[in-house]
Amino acid sequence: MSNKATHSPDTPLYPIREVSRLTGVNSVTLRAWERRYGLIRPQRTPKGHRLYAQDDISRIERILQWLNRGVPVSQVVDLLDQPETIEAPMPDAGDWESQVNQLQGVIEALDMPRLEALYHQSLALYPMSVMVNELWHPVIKRLEAKWVDEPDELVRRTLETFLRSQVGIRLHYANQATxxxxxxxxxxxxxxxxxxxxxxxxxxxxxxxxxxxxxxxxxxxxxxxxxxxxxxxxxxxxxxxxxxxxxxxxxxxxxxxxxxxxxxxxxxxxxxxxxxxxxxxxxxxxxxxxxxxxxxxxxxxxxxxx
The missing domain is CATH 3.40.50.280 (Cobalamin-binding domain)
Structure with a gap:
């Protein structure tokens, strides 16, 4: 299947910033969906700037619908061209379970370079609500439940310090921009x-x-x-x-x-x-x-x- 754009010359085209505003998906995520999964393929200007048509925007909205129904991004590509009435697959112990297990393992191993990579990857691939609900929230709930019986102050405080640093940086710039x-x-x-x-x-x-x-x-x-x-x-x-x-x-x-x-x-x-x-x-x-x-x-x- 190819979803490379072949729009007529008079089709209205939108830059990535406008598409981000219209869909609520940040530009980093739009680029990641394109590069990593081929979910969207916008046109390019001679200088390489991305331009999106209305059917690209509709495709992004369908991606969001699947993600909000609990489907991992790795499975969305196979669903996009299915009939609108198709039922969402059961979350495939899928991908989310394996991602949660992986993230928990990295945290407990105190593998900080890998933890930073997974944090930024999750921010890039998913809208914030999906990233929080399907990945980080479940991991923190699991860890906190485990720490009731098996306290691990080193892991807890290391994770808190990591999140405080990463979230703090993001808040600093976001607060200035709004x-x-x-x-x-x-x-x-x-x-x-x-x-x-x-x-x-x-x-x-x-x-x-x-x-x-x-x-x-x-x-x-x-x-x-x-x-x-x-x-x-x-x-x-x-x-x-x-x-x-x-x-x-x-x-x-x-x-x-x-x-x-x-x-x-x-x-x-x-x-x-x-x-x-x-x-x-x-x-x-x-x-x-x-x-x-x-x-x-x-x-x-x-x-x-x-």
Whole structure:
């Protein structure tokens, strides 16, 4: 099969930056899909610049549909020219399982060059929501479950340091490139590290929010001053733990009432404490990271912040 573009001379063509804007797929990923898998084949100008026609854009949208249904990118090429009604294949213990196993093994082996390569590869090949949901989130959940019975502080702290560095670099440049609302992200007292917070920061930054991360848990009574001095539009607290009863039933609702911006919670704690917070002023955003971030925009509009 060849999907090389053969468009008529009067077909409208779009540069890669415009296609990225229209589809939400960054240019690095578009290039990776072309070079590594041959998923798209745009035309080229005499100077080598990529130009995409409308059918290329439609093809990209179909790729996204398959990826969002849990199909790994390596399997998408065989599905693109199938009838629209074809059912998504069962995720093939596929590719995702092997990728999760591979990433977990590299982390536990402390193979930092390979870990950096896999991190950048995952960012290049997949939209952020897919990369987080299908790869990094499952790996971190597995590791945290394992560490309950078999603590490994060296692996945990090494992974946290790696993610803090990589995500921090990305946030630095992303914050400079957007004027979106500023979200203050912080962990909760019982969370042993920032990994949930860093994944959420990646996802929220991709959606155009500016992100301010605090490395250490800030006392709830200090949040109003932090919001005022940092000019935040929202406070988002994260945890992979259940947290203490009095923190959720008393301290957190009081803190939410004291703020003039929304206070939300996300991560495993949002699933575990949903019932406790359902009638409180705290906004429960869930443990699905892309869905939690998707809920930010309507929440900020509803409260008049955005």
């Amino acid at each position: 004027r979106g609302p500023l979200i203050l992200l912080n962990t909760m007292p019982d969370d042993p590290g920032p990994m949930w917070m860093l994944l959420i920061a990646l996802m929220a930054s991709e959606q155009g929010y500016r992100i301010q991360i605090l490395d250490h848990t800030l006392a709830l009574e200090a949040l109003p001053q932090a919001v005022s001095r940092l000019h935040c539009s929202m406070v988002l607290l994260c945890s992979g733990q259940r947290e203490q009863d009095d923190y959720y039933r008393e301290a957190l609702p009081i803190a939410a009432e004291a703020l003039n911006v929304p206070l939300g919670v996300c991560g495993e704690v949002a699933r575990l404490r949903d019932h406790d917070l359902r009638r409180s002023p705290v906004h429960v955003l869930g443990d699905d990271i892309p869905q939690a971030v998707a809920r930010l925009r309507p929440l900020l509009r509803e409260t008049g912040v955005f």
